[in-house]
Amino acid sequence: MQINTSKVKIDNNARKEKRLYLILVSISAVILLLGLSMFPITQYHYFPPCPWHKITGTFCPGCGTVRGIQSMIDGNIFGLLQNNPLAMVALLFLGFSFFSTCVQSFRGYKPISLLLSKKEIVLLVIIVILYWILRNYWTILTPNPL
Numbered sequence: 001m002q003i004n005t006s007k008v009k010i011d012n013n014a015r016k017e018k019r020l021y022l023i024l025v026s027i028s029a030v031i032l033l034l035g036l037s038m039f040p041i042t043q044y045h046y047f048p049p050c051p052w053h054k055i056t057g058t059f060c061p062g063c064g065t066v067r068g069i070q071s072m073i074d075g076n077i078f079g080l081l082q083n084n085p086l087a088m089v090a091l092l093f094l095g096f097s098f099f100s101t102c103v104q105s106f107r108g109y110k111p112i113s114l115l116l117s118k119k120e121i122v123l124l125v126i127i128v129i130l131y132w133i134l135r136n137y138w139t140i141l142t143p144n145p146l
Helices: 012-038 051-056 065-073 079-083 085-107 118-134
Strands: 002-004 113-115
Touching: 012 065, 012 085, 065 079, 065 085, 079 085, 085 118
Parallel strands: none
Antiparallel strands: 002 113
């Protein structure tokens, strides 16, 4: 993993575009979270079932993510960990990426960035595949029933 800490100034037009993008993404996320909190998935069932689970009867790496996020919104802090632990780890990296982009757009400098090598990307793919296989054999990794 290569960590880049050099401060490179970005131009004002790119900063304005990134700010607008971040504002739109943030507003969309707030609207989505409000919608999820107003219409709980346990009562309304507005998401279609997982096609992989419907066809094969096994769980894919993403099964339980929406239920986990819903349970976190409802106040169960460990709901995502109970439904999909891999998604919780992925959301941490996604949050870091979003925070890093916010810092870049508002300060004008590129913040710390993490660059993965090809070997590390292959390792992540192997981890996801192993998680996919193991969650169908260990009940601790299976999502909570709907």
